[in-house]
Amino acid sequence: MFEKKSGILLIAGVGFFAFAFLSNAVIPILMYRHLPEKTVKQVVNGNVRYQFEDLAQRYPAAFEKAYGQPPADPQQAGEWYDEKCAEALEVGRKVYIGEGCWHCHSQFVRPVSNEDRRWGPVSQSWEYQNRLQRPVMFGTRRVGPDLSREGGRRSNDWHAVHFFKPDMLSPKSPMPQYPWLFDGTPDQPNTRGLALMTYVQWLGSWLESYPYYEDYAPTPIKNIVATE
Numbered sequence: 149m150f151e152k153k154s155g156i157l158l159i160a161g162v163g164f165f166a167f168a169f170l171s172n173a174v175i176p177i178l179m180y181r182h183l184p185e186k187t188v189k190q191v192v193n194g195n196v197r198y199q200f201e202d203l204a205q206r207y208p209a210a211f212e213k214a215y216g217q218p219p220a221d222p223q224q225a226g227e228w229y230d231e232k233c234a235e236a237l238e239v240g241r242k243v244y245i246g247e248g249c250w251h252c253h254s255q256f257v258r259p260v261s262n263e264d265r266r267w268g269p270v271s272q273s274w275e276y277q278n279r280l281q282r283p284v285m286f287g288t289r290r291v292g293p294d295l296s297r298e299g300g301r302r303s304n305d306w307h308a309v310h311f312f313k314p315d316m317l318s319p320k321s322p323m324p325q326y327p328w329l330f331d332g333t334p335d336q337p338n339t340r341g342l343a344l345m346t347y348v349q350w351l352g353s354w355l356e357s358y359p360y361y362e363d364y365a366p367t368p369i370k371n372i373v374a375t376e
C-alpha cells in the first residue's frame with residue numbers, strides 16, 4: 149500500500165487533516181481557554197452607551213416607541229439604559245445578519261496590506277470572545293469598507309441618512325437602500341433602525357482609540373485660487 153500513489157495520497161490527506169485540526173482547533177482552544185466568553189450585557193461599554201443615549205436625544209419619539217421611558221431615578225435610569233442597550237445590540241446584530249450587510253462588509257482588520265492605516269488597529273483574537281461574535285461576522289468579501297472600527301467614526305444621524313439612502317451621502321454608492329428601517333423619513337428610525345445604529349456604533353467601541361465624532365473637524369480647504 150505504501151508504495152502506491154494512492155497510499156501516499158491517503159497518508160498525506162489524513163496528515164493534513166490532523167495538522168489543520170491541531171492548528172485551527174486545538175491550539176486556539178489552548179491559547180484562549182483562560183478568556184471567558186463575555187455576555188451581551190458585559191460588552192456594553194461607556195462608548196456605546198454614549199451613542200445609545202445620543203439616539204434617545206436625537207430621536208425621542210422613535211426611541212420611546214421602541215424602548216419606553218427611563219425611570220426617573222438616575223441610578224435606575226443608568227441600569228435601564230445598559231439593559232436596553234444590550235437588547236438593541238442583540239437585535240441590531242440580527243438585522244445586520246438578516247439584511248446581508250456581511251455580504252459586502254468584513255469585520256476583521258488584517259495584519260497585511262497596510263490595512264491598519266486605512267481602518268485602524270489590526271483585529272486581535274480577544275475582541276471576538278463574546279456572544280455578539282457567535283458566529284463571527286468576518287464576512288465573505290469587501291464591496292464596502294471593513295466595519296470593525298466603525299463605531300464613533302460617524303454620527304448617528306449620518307448613519308440614519310446613509311441607511312435610508314446611501315447615495316445621499318456617498319454619491320454613486322452601490323450600497324442598497326434600507327427604507328424599511330424607518331417609519332417614513334430618515335429622522336424616524338424604527339426599532340430595527342435604532343438597533344442597527346447601536347450595533348454599528350458598538351463595533352470597535354471596546355478600543356481605547358475609539359473616536360468621537362464631536363472631535364471630527366473637517367480639514368479646511370486651503371489654497372483655493374479663484375480662476376476665471
Ligand code: HEC
Pocket residue numbers: 243244247248249250251252253291292293295298301302314315318321322323324326344348
Ligand atoms: C452591495 C454591497 C453592500 C451592502 C449589502 C451593504 N453595504 Fe454598506 N457600504 C457599501 C459600500 C460600497 C460602501 C462605501 C460607500 C458608501 O459610503 O456608501 C458602504 C458603506 C457603509 C458604511 C460607511 C462606512 C464609512 O465609515 O465610510 C457603513 C456604516 C455601512 N456601509 C454599513 C452597512 C450596513 C449596516 C449594511 C446592512 C444593512 C450594509 N452596509 C450593506 C456596500 C454595501
